[in-house]
Amino acid sequence: MKKSRLAILPLLALVGLLLLAGCNKKENTEQSSSAPASAPAAPTATPIDPATVGSISGAVKLDGAAPKPSKIDMSQDPACKGANEAETIVSDKGNLANVFVYVKDGLGSRTFDVPKDPVVLDQSGCRYHPHVLGVMAGQTVQIKNDDPTTHNIHPTPKDNREWNESQPPQAAPIEKNFAREEIMLPVKCNQHPWMKMYVNVVKSPFYAVTDKDGKYEIKGLPPGDYTIAFVHEKLGEQTQKVTVAPKESKTADQSFKAGGM
């Protein structure tokens, strides 16, 4: 429509000018719209110089009294021997165990290759060892069953694929891996409801889990400013800014409020 409308211009002009035995022509131009094109930026990974690496270590405390760990009754499966306590908040004299510590931010676009050797998750006495596990995305997790009963391993992730496999006694270890980063990914056994543990899938090898004294250490960190995250299954996440100078070994302590959840 618009085209032909505009096209009248040359016509009218022509009519007019022909009367004076002259002529001129106009051409109408096609207008074209445009949209922004996407330009992907290539990530640049700077290699780590082993000479300058530092480390972060510290202890995680729980201020306030730790709630009395509730006894777990495992009588429903005779094969489950020994005593067992809920491991939600394990604190010995205020040292908080099972806190996952990792470098949340500051590594920029660095990429790290995944270690070949698997991380082991052991089931014995109808509990998981360890209770909190760190693993790199793509790294193999090897799951063993040392109990005389059948377990099933059932991770319930948000961003990874969910699966649930049975592992009878003396069955061969199950080998799995998690492709995507995810913190405090719950794993459970449907047959032994009390059996719970958390896998933490991270992109970097810079992570640690506090031991029963609440201690942890992250080695081989290149110098830089980092955000360290302390994550506990119940008490949630806390972060801390840490600057690591070359060859420096920093200490970063952290404390959680009891019942602060």
Place this chain on the structure above:
Amino acid sequence: MPDKPVPDNDPIVTKSYAAHYMIAVTLLTASLLWALWDEAFGMRPWKAYQHEWKQRYTAFLKSASSKSDVSQKEVEGSSDYQKLKQDLDQATQQATPHVRDLQKQIGDLSAKILAVQSVFTDRRAYVNALTYQIETNPSSKQSIQKDLDKYKAQTATVEYPDGSKQPYNFEQLEETYNSLKDQRAKLNAELGDTLKPVTQAKAALDEYVNDHMVDLTPAQIVGLEKKTEDLDPSIQQINVAEANIVDRCESCHMGAREPVKLTAASMSEKGAKAPDDFAKAFVSHPNPALLQVHDPDKFGCSPCHQGNGRATTSIEKAHGNYEHWLWPLYTKQNLEAGCQTCHAADMMLVSGDVGWTISKGKDLFRQRGCMGCHRYEGYDKEPEELQSLNQQIKQLEGERRDNTKQSAYLMKRADAAESNDEANKLNDEAVGLRVANSKIDGRLQQIDFRAHSLMQDAKKVGPNLKDARLKLNKNWIPVWLKKPSEFRPGTKMPNFRLTDAQIQAISAYIWQSGFTDSLPHQKPGNADHGKELFETRGCLACHSIGEGDDLQGGTFSANLTRVGEKANYDYLVRWIHNARERTRPYCPYEKKDIGPEDYAKKNLPYVFDLAHSKCPNDGHELQVQNMTVMPSLRLSVEDAQDIATYLLTQKKQEPSTYADASFMDDPKLKDEGQKWIRHYGCAGCHEISGMEDEGRIGTELTFEGSKPIERLDFALFTEGAERGKEPITNPEDLARLPEGPAKAPWYDHKGFFEHKLAEPEIYDKGMVKSETEALRMPNLHLAKDQVQALTTFLLGSQESGLPANYQYRPQDTRRDIQEGWWIVTKYNCVGCHQFFPGQDSSLMKMKKYQDADWKEQLPPKLYTEGARVNPEWLRRFLANPSLSDTDTNRNGVRAYLKVRMPTFSLSDDEQRKLVRFFQALSQQPLPYIPQSVPTLTSKETEMARSLFSSTAAPCLKCHATGDAQHDAHATAPNFLLAKERLKPDWVERWITDPQAISPGTSMPSGLFNHVNGQWVFAGPTPPSFQGYTQDHTKLLVDYIFQLTPEEQRRVASSMGRSTASNSAPASKKPSVGATRHALPHSGASAGGSR
């Protein structure tokens, strides 16, 4: 004197017109050329496109081929490929020598044949000629025959390639020729045989590559390049004669159907910062899967996208974006309007896909009660059908009366008849009529059944206002009417722009016309327990609570954050206990609410429910239920009281703080109120006494999309719309416009609908109208995306010119699916259940259910429901999910779930449809013939039992056994249900790999291994299994299907479970108890083994 001086030479003779001619002719030629150019290119812009396409696509393919080479390398890296490759090489090696010498022989032979042929054919021609003469002129037969024989006898010399010469006479010649040819044929066959292994190996290899390469193989790409290479500019046209579709879209959109993914970016020229028109036109269809279902060669493009398929002269023309073209291209935002063309009958457009704007629009249209005022084919059809039934009843009863009269008359005549024959004849007729009557009675019976179930299916979007008095805080009503979205954001109740006078009148009518019956008085309950029940029983699948960010639950029905300000406790309890319970039944024939007095007259007990739904006065069907979709959760009265108590605590201000509204008792206001209620069509969504059969007040919208634009009343904004002026000023409403305030002209259907939905009164703006003339459509306070969805739906609502068979109205099982979705969405089954992966239920989205343990409290996924359950059982389950008439306060199958499968009291019709729906969804045939399960030998039973009870086999750890203590931990259904409920084949599939059927279920996979053709239990098997060759799975399934309670008890006890399970208070009282603690110690399983 003339003003000009007189020239010396006669101007007429001497004046030269050369210059004029010069100019004129140049112009003429120019315009001629222009005409030619216009003809060749100006009117054929697609040529330019195809030219561009050639270059860009070739370039693209080049880059693609390099990529695919790489990936092919990877494939070739794999061992399987290597193996196939070897096979190929071997085959070739073996074949080659033989092949080579065969080919040689063939070559020689062909040469020989050629040599013979040249001589032979020539002679044969002569012979044939002679033969013809013999045949045609018998006179000179003999003589010619002689010549012929002579000629045949003559020998001719054949010179073979190897130089040897050979004389033959005709016969010999012929014979040699034929024999040679036979030889060659043989050799060729042999060659074929020898080559067979090679070709097979080759085929296998290619197949492997095709199967294992994600994108195209280099070979395929080369093919494409070739195709593009020798493409010569021509109109690409899809022509479907039967549907009169002629679409030339692909003349420019060359990439639409290419087997590769073409994006604007990948098709733009090197270094172009933004993709130009060409690049944008060349992209491949974003959803190839759709094209596979809707083959363009059958459907073309325009039925879905619209636009002017035939036009090729300009973009505007082709896209139909010009005045006078009635079907302009759908915009990106409303693309899916096109689906409505054929899928008008589908509520869920694609089973197995979510996020469809059009489906959303359809759902909104129903949820927001648009069909309360606007008729739309297929929506809310029950009332219409009921009416037609009434018609039939009247007519049939008439017929019956006539028949009786007629037969009586006939019999009288029969008695008085002269001859017996005549008497008999007449009597027969009479009898015939009596029989006809009994048939009619049968028919009437059926109609009543139908009416019964229609009555059950008919629902209203809004609550029953006859109960207003019993239900509501009187003073709250006017406040609510003022602006519902004020009190309850996102409510279905739209904002009518009522004046205070109107509000007073309306509320007065509603108040005064309401029931005044007295409700049983309820004693207060326990709010905390109520809260817990409310949050766990599944109320939140439909209802939401909390506002803004801390809003929890589904948006399907009311947000209860402030329910405490409006509701009356006693009523609320009744409502929660069974929302369908009605204060008084309604008789659609007498058009009145039947009260105890009516029953008393006929001295009948005053009971009415689905079982007693006959009107005491005229014996026809009564409306005995509240017309709400809210189901009964089968809660005990105490639980109902607890919940009600809790809900009443949900308020922002005290009910008492509402301004007094005693004017509602003023009888003078009543008539006024009725007038306004009728005017605004309130009865479209609410039951209001005296207005049960009000008609719809709005225009029918079934074909709104194809209304001529002139028929849409832009009122004073016609000019403004044409010139892209934005009339809406109210910021709230402006925010509703999907694409924000108008920037371009919006004088089209899209613009009209969007503005109408964003601010319905907009077309009154600037006009002077009386209260009764003003537009009545209320403001539905929709969000951007909702407006867009509805607009899409309306745009699609067109009278399609396509032949009827293009309409998607399947008659096979797909129809069951189609109908099923209407019910599933009607009762919001998707609020709790998942029907296909990716469709998240409201519960799943809730914060609570993110927790690993609560995840397993989620209602079961229904991915393969049809394949899983026995349809007859399913029907019974839908009718009464508790699967028990005595103990109804529980879940039938999964007692361990906190959330309840409610009783929807579905009509027989809807039960039938749902069962069919599930069966169809998983391609199960109906009727279902249960597959017979072989009875196990005692040995087998023994084996099965031993496996069942072995510690390695954890079945009974999770599965309920009926033993209260054990069931406190149970996270899976009782095996005893299996026989009735499940299909054996499915169970077998299930236990081998549950995760494949219901990802994330707590039933683990890997319980069995497939060892050389036999399914074997993964764990250590009891000794009795030595040398057992059948599938262990089969054994177990058979066992489960003939499991008896005793057997179960035996097995359970043999597992030697200690009875000390103090961790579960639940063990006191399974059903109610289980509800008493929020988080079970046992991670109960919703994934549950199903």
Place this chain on the structure above:
Amino acid sequence: MDWRQLWEISSAPDNVPIVGLIPLLAFYIYLAWKQAHANDQLITQLEADPAMAKTHHRKTWPFKPGWQKEVHVWPFLLRIEFLAAIIVTIILMIWSITLNAPLEEPANPNLTMNPAKAPWYFLGLQEMLVYFDPWIAGVVMPTLIIVGLMVIPYIDTNPMGSGYYTWKQRRFSISTFLFGFVILWIAMIIIGTFIRGPGWQWFWPGQTWDHNRLIYEVNRDLPDLFGIASNWGKAIFGAIVVGGYFALGGFAVFSLFRRYMPKDFARMSILQFSITQAFLLIMLALPLKMMLRLLWHIKYVWITPWFNV
């Protein structure tokens, strides 16, 4: 001033001819007038001195020795006509390239366009429908026009001014023509094209064509103004008025003729004259009627049970 509206109207393909018409008309009238003026001057000269007439065998220029007495049609006329033909061809070609036929959607019987306009060359008739009964405007008037055109050669008794442009010698016929063509025909086409908007209402150029526009106007019949109620009275009154117009008009024409063009008058037979007179008055009646309507909202003058004028 709604320029956009103006542009939309004037650029609509069906209106282009009329847009073109306006300047063309002006130009050619000007051209003709120029020629006529030159000729008239010459005529006065020649009439002044008869000797000069002898030397003048061709228009506007005096005789020059060596000039041919006659020139041939070929090539001297045809070459110009051919040039004209070429130019017209060019115009037509470019026109046909640039402007597509103004096609619209398939006709929809229950949806008529508004305003619904006749093709441009009939707009004049359509415009007349506003002022007269359909059968007068649609049947009588066109017939009269045609008859009038047919009658011209018979009533034109003026032997002069054929074959050359002149004003002086044909004042009456030229002005009549201009009146009939430009005022009655072209003007009404232009009104129909640019002025008549939705609902055939009167929109001044540049006024927005508002579909919702409502205007209040009562058109009364002349008799009503004089408070004549009875049908007979109306009929008679109307007859008198119309008759009066023709009588007075007739007299005026008669006296003007006698006064200003006695020669023509003398040459005419009574029949010729009366026919001329009649057509002239009818022609004049049209704009008068329009004016009555547009300015004083007078609908009909003469009302009878059979026809209204």
